[in-house]
Amino acid sequence: MKETVTKGLRKQLIEAxxxxxxxxxxxxRARMRTLTEAEGLGNEESFESADVARRSANVDEINTLNSQLEFALQxxxxxxxxxxxxxxxxxxxxxxxxxxxxxTTFFISTSIEQFxxxxxxxxGISTQSPIFKQMENKKKGDSFRFHEKCM
Known part of the structure; x- marks a missing residue:
């Protein structure tokens, strides 16, 4: 493990x-808005089984999106x-x-795809990720193993 960075770089990484x-x-938020507006959720004018099933699927998707949104906000x-x-x-x-x-180069922050x-x-990796657990508290010059690879 090697770390030689400038403080300005960390600021750039955080901003990215x-x-x-x-x-x-x-x-x-846009996807949730689209689903709720397009289906008129809460306005049950049609009770045909296809309409009810579609609305039910959208409610499930909205609930899933809401959970993902909460995690993203955290x-x-x-x-x-x-x-x-x-x-x-x-x-x-x-x-x-x-x-x-x-x-590779990791930024210990949150789970972020390559950037x-x-x-x-x-x-970007979170402090909850398995790879972080392997490198936690290691210092410059230390090594760690992850998926049979020495890093």
Whole structure:
């Protein structure tokens, strides 16, 4: 594990993650709005079985989306809290750390798909992820194993 980063880089990473997370939240909200408006949920004028089944499926999808939205909002909150500590140096793998390995570079924050900052690809991982559990508290120069790979 290697970590040599500037504090400005951490700020850029947080901003990139915030942008992705805000877009995800907006997408969930837009899909929920579309479903509720298109189906007129709460306005049960038609009781034909096909209409009722479609509405039921939409209610299930809305409930699923709502759960996903709540999780996305929690992760957004974590990222917003990270902004307040962006200048704090991390000496080990912990929330807010940038972990550089021979295989990839991780940003310990929230689960974020691959993203790029200044031409470098990063993967956002949460402190709940299995890979984080393997690297937790490791310091620069330490190694860890994940899926039979030494990092």
């Amino acid at each position: 993650c915030l942008a992705k997370q805000r877009l995800l939240v907006a997408d969930f 992760e957004l909150s974590v990222l917003e809290q990270l902004q307040t500590t962006e200048q704090v140096e991390r000496r080990s793998a912990a929330l807010g750390a940038i972990v550089v390995t021979d295989l 790029q900052v200044d031409g470098t690809t990063y993967i």
